[in-house]
Amino acid sequence: MTFAIVVFVLALAVIVSERVHRTKIALAGAVTVVATQTISQEHAVEAIDWNTLGLLTGMMLIVRLTETTGVYTYLAIRAGQLSRGRPLLVVLALAGSTALLSAFLDNLTTVLLMVPITFLLADALDIDPLPLVMIEIITSNIGGTATLIGDPPNIMIAGATGLSFVDFIVNLAPIAFVAFVAVTGMLYLWFRPRLQIGPEARDRVMDLDARRSIEDPEELKRALPVLLGTILLFFVHKPLHLEPATVAMLGATILLLVTTQPLERALSEIQWSTLFFFIGLFVMVGALEETGAIGEIADGVADLTGGNRTAELMGITWISAIASGIVDNIPFTATMIPVVDQLQGEQMDNAYWWALALGACFGGNFTLVAAAANVAAAGMAERAGQPIRFVEFLKVGVPATLLSMVLATAYILLRYA
Numbered sequence: 315m316t317f318a319i320v321v322f323v324l325a326l327a328v329i330v331s332e333r334v335h336r337t338k339i340a341l342a343g344a345v346t347v348v349a350t351q352t353i354s355q356e357h358a359v360e361a362i363d364w365n366t367l368g369l370l371t372g373m374m375l376i377v378r379l380t381e382t383t384g385v386y387t388y389l390a391i392r393a394g395q396l397s398r399g400r401p402l403l404v405v406l407a408l409a410g411s412t413a414l415l416s417a418f419l420d421n422l423t424t425v426l427l428m429v430p431i432t433f434l435l436a437d438a439l440d441i442d443p444l445p446l447v448m449i450e451i452i453t454s455n456i457g458g459t460a461t462l463i464g465d466p467p468n469i470m471i472a473g474a475t476g477l478s479f480v481d482f483i484v485n486l487a488p489i490a491f492v493a494f495v496a497v498t499g500m501l502y503l504w505f506r507p508r509l510q511i512g513p514e515a516r517d518r519v520m521d522l523d524a525r526r527s528i529e530d531p532e533e534l535k536r537a538l539p540v541l542l543g544t545i546l547l548f549f550v551h552k553p554l555h556l557e558p559a560t561v562a563m564l565g566a567t568i569l570l571l572v573t574t575q576p577l578e579r580a581l582s583e584i585q586w587s588t589l590f591f592f593i594g595l596f597v598m599v600g601a602l603e604e605t606g607a608i609g610e611i612a613d614g615v616a617d618l619t620g621g622n623r624t625a626e627l628m629g630i631t632w633i634s635a636i637a638s639g640i641v642d643n644i645p646f647t648a649t650m651i652p653v654v655d656q657l658q659g660e661q662m663d664n665a666y667w668w669a670l671a672l673g674a675c676f677g678g679n680f681t682l683v684a685a686a687a688n689v690a691a692a693g694m695a696e697r698a699g700q701p702i703r704f705v706e707f708l709k710v711g712v713p714a715t716l717l718s719m720v721l722a723t724a725y726i727l728l729r730y731a
Contacts, residue, residue: 361600
């Protein structure tokens with residue numbers, strides 16, 4: 315256990331320092347814990363969340379194959395024109411779209427769709443794209459909190475409890491909406507100096523003909539139905555018993571069959587460094603689970619609260635938020651589910667599950683590696699030549715998380731305590 319903790323902490327420290335690429339460090343840490351038998355090779359493979367990797371791979375292909383048609387440029391221009399180039403309206407349009415799509419698709423898919431549009435819009439308005447991308451990352455995690463399918467922790471909780479789609483909306487959507495409004499307002503004020511749009515850029519965007527940005531109309535006719543069909547399928551994947559990764563790979567495969575683009579070029583555009591970073595991270599966290607390190611943290615919740623219900627709810631919420639920010643909210647949620655099940659006992663008190671969901675989902679904004687959507691967006695930004703620094707994200711992620719967690723705490727105390 316000690317060795318697994320030391321490897322993970324050292325890896326995280328080097329990632330934070332940004333002296334070595336995070337993917338190299340994640341893979342080095344993964345190889346170390348496997349080579350030393352801290353975790354067996356079989357368990358290391360089991361620790362990898364293949365659904366997340368499949369979803370990422372499929373959506374990366376879909377975004378790449380549809381991007382060449384010019385459709386994202388068209389959407390970026392229209393977004394700029396509808397907001398009339400006003401910074402506040404631009405932020406509200408992008409943040410609102412991201413939060414809404416995250417709730418009804420999932421936050422990972424949403425950032426993969428929104429980030430390319432954001433870079434194109436920022437280029438047209440001649441502003442720094444990174445504030446907009448970071449706002450989208452944070453609002454995607456908040457929006458994803460609202461529904462069963464919006465964020466992986468919610469999907470895992472639903473699978474373990476049988477709670478319905480309506481249960482999640484009724485209990486989590488109200489606080490997700492309040493947190494979205496408060497956090498978006500805070501982030502806009504924080505980034506406002508970097509989002510000043512000159513009158514020349516505003517006029518230039520208003521004068522653009524969005525239709526002329528469509529570079530290949532014939533390719534668009536083939537690709538757009540597949541893109542829209544894939545998005546619609548995400549809405550109904552649960553009753554069809556299809557995993558999100560299956561939907562994404564289905565859409566990507568159909569696109570590869572109907573497109574005229576070379577297969578090799580499409581595959582070369584996949585962000586392999588992001589995928590391998592996830593693999594390394596999953597294996598290192600798997601070693602923490604295998605040796606009982608995460609279990610020790612989770613069991614400590616029960617010991618600290620002494621059986622007091624309100625204290626247990628607060629403990630679950632805050633420990634989940636902080637721990638999710640360090641080890642990624644997906645594996646931590648998996649570890650906490652049996653602990654929460656034990657804490658609620660025979661009372662079947664669903665408030666415990668809402669505390670876990672809020673802590674894990676809101677905690678996904680704590681650091682750049684706290685949620686899959688964060689890492690995916692950072693990978694796309696890096697590929698565009700605009701890397702998001704770990705510490706730079708921390709400066710906005712921590713205040714955003716604390717604000718949303720304070721609101722979540724008040725919500726839990728008022729509604730469930």
